[in-house]
Amino acid sequence: MKVKEVADLVGISVRTLHHYDEIGLLKPEQTSEAGYRLYSDHNLEMLQQILFFKELGFPLKKIKEIINRPCFDREEALKFQRKTLVEKRAHIDKMISTIDKTIEHMKGSIEMTNKEKFEGFDFSHNPYEQEARERWGDEAVDKSNAKLASMTKEEQKVMQEEMNALYRSLAALRHTSPESDEAQAAIKKWYTVLNSNFGIHYSLEAFKGLGQMYVDDERFTKSIDQFGVGLAKFMRDAMAYYADNNK
Amino acid sequence: MKVKEVADLVGISVRTLHHYDEIGLLKPEQTSEAGYRLYSDHNLEMLQQILFFKELGFPLKKIKEIINRPCFDREEALKFQRKTLVEKRAHIDKMISTIDKTIEHMKGSIEMTNKEKFEGFDFSHNPYEQEARERWGDEAVDKSNAKLASMTKEEQKVMQEEMNALYRSLAALRHTSPESDEAQAAIKKWYTVLNSNFGIHYSLEAFKGLGQMYVDDERFTKSIDQFGVGLAKFMRDAMAYYADNNK
């Protein structure tokens, strides 16, 4: 599909699609010989995701990060969006009742505190931040993604392979004790790799926290357990032990 | 109340209040000796209005125009906002059902057209424009308000008085024929005053349309009929006759 068709279909402007292309948020799968942008069905699905997130108040930069995460799961995203929309609806209901109260108040039939006059507005200018940062935006993940983006495809591939190798060797140990020398050696390497590959230095506490996240956050669990069911839990335990014993 | 108190109460930033002051959208009723902004309860009510309109997607410039309109009626505004919020809720419901469908679709249990994938998004990047322009944004009103804003208080007062005088003399005639020489003379003056006082020239057709608006748009009707019940209708008829007979 050409730009205008897409734009008309979803009700956004051509310029918007150009913009999304510019910032690398949605690049058309093909371009014709003449340089025309040609969008595929898969592009449309991504666009749907983008618009949903946008509706929820996410800035484009964050949306880009989210949908580019290796562990991005469309169904989970959709469920999250659904949930947030439901909350938003409740929010609107609150505003409606605030309006009703205000009208009553104007007619003098009821009293109203200043605080009540603004109920429904208390999304302190970051509508998405509350739960979103928990679920979709860990600082570390953000930074590592940024780092990832700055690497060439080749570098990314090399790094990915290095990390996969580590995952595999850890997976092999996952039914042994996370406190064994072998496991701890592997986890130490894991710690070193994380610290050297991404632009950040994990404190031991943060490292421990990260391990906890591996089991708390389904998305991580899912992508880690690909290397062996139970790996995420094993890593959490090993990481916690490592952190506690190297202070 | 000082800025930060207000900001905290309604959940917006201090900068936002500064901004609203800068652009003349919400000027604090008082300023302390030291130059501190001091907001009154009335300011808070206005702020509530502003935030409601903002929630509905109105640009600040438009909001400023709306709440500065001489015929601005808070209760009517609140009812409009309520109605629009209800629509917005329906909109969200549509998006939720789109998400549900998409999830079903992913699982392969149902088919889905490209169009269906974007239902709920079709607010062609001007959520408010549709009905809003009808109800809140006549081009002429906009322009005249802009003109009004550029006038000094004194000039405004003089002009207002001139127009009121005309309203009164028209009101006196409202039970006679709108086609009489007297009525037509008064209407001619009305036409001249409108054309000279505001930055625009009404064509005869537009003038006729304006008359129609006086009865179609409650807000106009209300503020006009203050000078005498039925004046709006009388003016519409007189204006139509004037327009038709001076081509």
Add this chain to the structure above:
DNA sequence: TGTTGACCCTCACGTTACGTAATGCCTTAA
């Protein structure tokens, strides 16, 4: 085959609604 007219491209500057310092004056509690 030539010529519209609708669509496409890439600059590139404009706009809205604030964010984010920097710098310096109030004010109030310790």
Add this chain to the structure above:
DNA sequence: TTAAGGCATTACGTAACGTGAGGGTCAACA
């Protein structure tokens, strides 16, 4: 009286496009 916290102004920064300008592309129609 001094340190902390709030306030003011000035001014540059940012996000997400809007809005032309200048110039190819492509299918249809004369």
